[in-house]
Amino acid sequence: MNRLYNIFYQSHIGSWAILVLLFFVGYFLLKAAKAKGAKIVHMVLRLFYIIMLVSGIGMLVTLGFPLMYLVKGALAFFLIYAMEMILVRTKKGTLGQQATLYWAIMIVTLVLVVLLGYGVISF
Secondary structure (H helix, E strand, O other): OHHHHHHHHHHHHHHHHHHHHHHHHHHHHHHOOOHHHHHHHHHHHHHHHHHHHHHHHHHHHHHOOOHHHHHHHHHHHHHHHHHHHHHHHHHHOOOHHHHHHHHHHHHHHHHHHHHHHOOOOOO
């Protein structure tokens, strides 16, 4: 069981790091009007959403669903939502006045998810 948890953990940590990097690459490609490159990066980003979610759920199952990690998972869903809305609405040109809201949600939830994940915040 410990080995399985370690596999999920390493996949989860790696997918989070790549996820954040791909988000910013995709965003800046959209801003630079490189539509084809941005579309490819966005598709790869969505693949890493799935990897991150599967590995996170796997860790939850092996740990027995502790409350702190359930909260972290819920925050991660809000983070994915904010990242997707930023990218999709930037592509469509409809982000407008809601840009500040989505960026705030993304930054706050990203910080909280990282702090919960590394045990800086615990309950």
